[in-house]
Amino acid sequence: MSTDVTKLADRWGLNPAHFWMWDRRPDRPVKADENGVVHVYGYQEVVEVYSSPAAYSSNVSAAFLGDAEAADTLNEGTLLQQDPPEHTKLRKLVSGVFTARMVAGLEPRITAITTELLDAAADGDGSELELVDALTYPMPVIVIAELLGVPQSDRVLFKKWVDQMVAAAGAMNAGEGDQQLEDADVAAAMRHVPELLDYLRHHVDERRAKPRQDLITKLVQAEVDGERLSDAAVVNFANELLVIGHATTSALLGNMLLCLDSQPEHMARLRRNPELVQGVTEETLRFLSPITGSYRVATTDTELAGVQVPKGSLVTLWLGAANRDERQFDRPYVFDPDRVPNPHIGFGRGIKFCIGAPLARLEARIAVNLLLERFPELHTHPDVPPEFLPVDNTIGVTRLLLCTG
Template identity: 40%
Template sequence: MPPTASQSSEPSLTAHILKDPLNPFPWYRMMREQYPVYYSREFHSWFITRYSDVQRVINDPLLFSSEQSIRSRPAGRVQQTTRTLLWTDPPRHRQLRSLINQAFTPRTIANLAPRVAEIVHSHLDQVASLGQMDVVKDLANPLPIIVIAELLGIPIQDQQQFKHWSDIIVSPARLQKKQAVIEMNNYFQMVVDRRRQHAQDDLISALLTAHIEGTYLTDAEILSFCRLLLVAGHETSTNLIGNALLTFDEHPSVFEELQAQPELLPGAIEEVIRYRTPIQRLRRAITVDTWIGEHHIKAGEIVSPVLGAANRDETLFTKPEVFDIHRTPNRHLGFGHGIHFCIGSSLARLETKVALEILLTRFASLKRISEVPLQHVASSFVYGVKSLPMTLQERK
């Protein structure tokens, strides 16, 4: 077994985390202090929890491979399909990202702001008179699904199916996950075939025409990006919005401060990303025997850099357990780092900023209905709540 003899008596830390997934942070601290590099028998991987080590892992794709971390999974665990950008190494990763960036441009994202605001207002109009809403169900879930579907040119009647596929893919349900990927690929292939015959003003049509020196994306690569955008884009935005409002509820003075000074909102969002990181951990494979800290890890073994733990590392962040919207600098790793920096981060930030701006403007107060217990989303790497009922008080 990979762990050394000194680790054989180690407590089952991941079991403790899974018992209280909404508050893994005390365990993260203990891990950083006592077991900064340790082997998890539950996940068959080395968990890396200190900021410097996590940054090293995600910044070195040659030594810590995304692509090989998928190949190393046991037979039958992986859907045999083209890997998404997330699971591709250089040099192909660089080529793919350059091609995708031609279609998924900063201007494309910035131009979405008016439509995002329209969607947010539309959903809030349906609940404002009721005096309460479920932030996740009524806003945070549908918003990114609608935005991504419209980006891809997907008709409104199919958007609920998008949500269904996304929920399954981030869940532990392996067989259902495999079937969801097959169904999603079949759907996107149908859309690609239609766009090849009749191009429209949408992202899939733009992806079909993107090229560098005569090199185009294959259909399989376009499908893989659509899957990535749907799942990662939806889950990141949904949980970032939910995590923000949950955290603001715990810190009422912050909500009031942001109402008085909405220009502080971008910094507040960055602090939410650090404080309650939507994607808590990643997965990489060691390509050459190496040392991390005091541990020798062999080629082929899996490491899991824990972003949520790194973002509370006392050596980099002053009072990391304190939620501080004025924190500067805030060098969190919530969207990764290096070549795999989240390609959808600008979209998640935009959707969250627009949604929060409107909530802060329309409502004098938002308070969680504490009688309803919080439930963590069914995922070992996504951090968020399934629902977040809140009372609303409209501004007069």
């Protein structure tokens, strides 16, 4: 079974920047553009960058802010823009708190939250379901909010703040020059919403005075080699988990429904065999990668696939394109949930592998199977196309109207 990705890209109205969705490949795996930005499209080349943190720094903000001290303050406690050895120490500390056992224990609560949200969505006439408002936005926000120990009733505030970040990132994405590069990642737009950081800081202060059984308390109390996280580090990590964790899961859920809708036989198979959801999840992460781009800065003069990469160059890792590299994947433009092995890099690689991946996978498994169980008929509305985030480094729906009958 083949998938005509050109028709899918046109049907979904995808951003032209996601060129691989039109069955297009650059003639080389690495290219430098007229502005000196190095674009990495090849799978092996992306893996090489991930494997070389000394040569390719994640601390993009330091390079473009031009102020290392300000960047350190901005990045303290964030895994996304830290390099070893600071990243190693932080990851070790956070991993001791954000454990696989802890994530697995969330399954009953995630199931209950998803069921409650679908019950609430069924209060209408039952013929349509707007997936984002009904499920893919609120479910991961509620889960992470409860995990952190902040009231899920404040999710309206979270949505306002996240919307502001996405709008800021979208405006920068449409801009030109250094400002666009400085704020290339949606996560960097968090400084445009100081209210969120102040909100989280209040909770950190409260946990130091009155500990609870929640993740913020565990982060406040955690130690590695006798060191604890600073208040700023706890705030920034909680923010990263809340914003990036919710956005990635929300995008993954929407993309899974788009992929299944485009391949009705796979949706029918999954209905009959819910255990196949793991293959659907992994293939969605490859075929319609929620995180399509990541950024690095070269710390030294180097070379990648024969292309010179001068010190200080911005390096863009196009994960969506790398996940379609025919040198790595057989039939890369076919959505195949039975693909084994499937070494996609939808969650990154190596030391930068997403720490929230087990939670995102668990939420995806529960949500998609409950959706198919609840709605015997489920397909995208023929007259209302999906709407997507207005950024180049992400593919995720902001509106997805489904027909349920």
